[in-house]
Amino acid sequence: MKIGIFYGSTTGITESVAYRLADLMHIDHEHLHDVARSEPSEVGDYDLLLLGSSTWGNGDLQDDWYDFLTGIEVLDLHDKHIALFGCGDQSMCDTFCNAVGTLYRRLQKTGARFCGAFEAGDYTFEHSTARVDGHLVGLLIDEVNEPEKTEHRLNYWVKLLQKELKGARAEATL
Ligand SMILES: Cc1cc2nc3c(=O)[nH]c(=O)nc-3n(C[C@H](O)[C@H](O)[C@H](O)COP(=O)(O)O)c2cc1C
Numbered sequence: 245m246k247i248g249i250f251y252g253s254t255t256g257i258t259e260s261v262a263y264r265l266a267d268l269m270h271i272d273h274e275h276l277h278d279v280a281r282s283e284p285s286e287v288g289d290y291d292l293l294l295l296g297s298s299t300w301g302n303g304d305l306q307d308d309w310y311d312f313l314t315g316i317e318v319l320d321l322h323d324k325h326i327a328l329f330g331c332g333d334q335s336m337c338d339t340f341c342n343a344v345g346t347l348y349r350r351l352q353k354t355g356a357r358f359c360g361a362f363e364a365g366d367y368t369f370e371h372s373t374a375r376v377d378g379h380l381v382g383l384l385i386d387e388v389n390e391p392e393k394t395e396h397r398l399n400y401w402v403k404l405l406q407k408e409l410k411g412a413r414a415e416a417t418l
Contacts, residue, residue: 245409247271248290251297252279252306257387258298258331261398265294265329268402280308284315291324292409293356295347298331303339303373305346313350322355327405328382329360330374334389337370341384345373348381359408362401366393 249266253259259278266276277286287293297306305313330344348358362380374381383401385394 245291246275246289247292247294248275248277248287249294249296250277250279250282250287250312251295252308252312253296253298253331254300254306255298257385258296258306258329261329261331261385261387261394262294262296264394264398265296265402268398269405278308279312282312284312284319287316287319287321287324292359293321293324293326294329295326295351296329296331297343297347299333299336299339299341299343303336303342305343309343309347313347317350317354319354321351322357324354324356325359325409326351326354326356327358327360328374329385329401330382331385331387334367334369334386337368340367340369340372340374340386342373344380344382344384345376348374348376360401360405362397362404 249262251258251262297309328344328347330341332341334340362383364380
């Protein structure tokens with residue numbers, strides 16, 4: 245299974261999470277893509293897409309995602325898996341990691357299979373569009389308030405993905 249990571253990051257937090265995920269999953273850095281410098285067609289090279297955005301403004305996507313998302317949401321991705329991750333700040337408790345919810349909602353029509361849903365228990369926010377039916381639709385990281393939890397969250401999420409995708413074609417190490 246070929247894995248690509250696509251991320252948008254303004255101050256480098258989501259970028260650093262993307263690199264940490266790549267290292268945990270043994271993904272070569274050539275498969276890490278900053279969406280600010282990538283073409284939507286590049287997602288075609290992969291079976292599993294890890295898509296990461298921080299949240300800015302009042303629950304908005306990270307700036308570089310706007311054009312990239314417009315480009316990929318019209319693609320047919322039914323043969324791919326998508327796993328979402330994002331960085332935010334739980335003190336913005338009504339819009340925590342809403343960008344992850346936006347990616348989830350807007351990519352539904354691609355037909356991709358979503359994986360990597362995460363437990364909502366260990367967080368303190370009130371509202372997030374990334375929480376759907378009591379679960380988080382991806383990995384949410386809060387480096388502002390809970391940096392000490394990041395390593396565990398990353399490790400736990402990667403194990404969840406491995407479990408979920410077990411049985412899927414294994415070309416790259418997951
Ligand atoms: C002006 C501003 C607005 C923000 N708005 C939100 C928000 O609505 N929800 C959220 O979860 N985090 C919000 N954040 C926090 C950022 O998402 C957080 O700092 C994140 O780690 C930045 O990641 P990046 O450097 O990869 O862009 C905001 C931060 C700033 C400075």
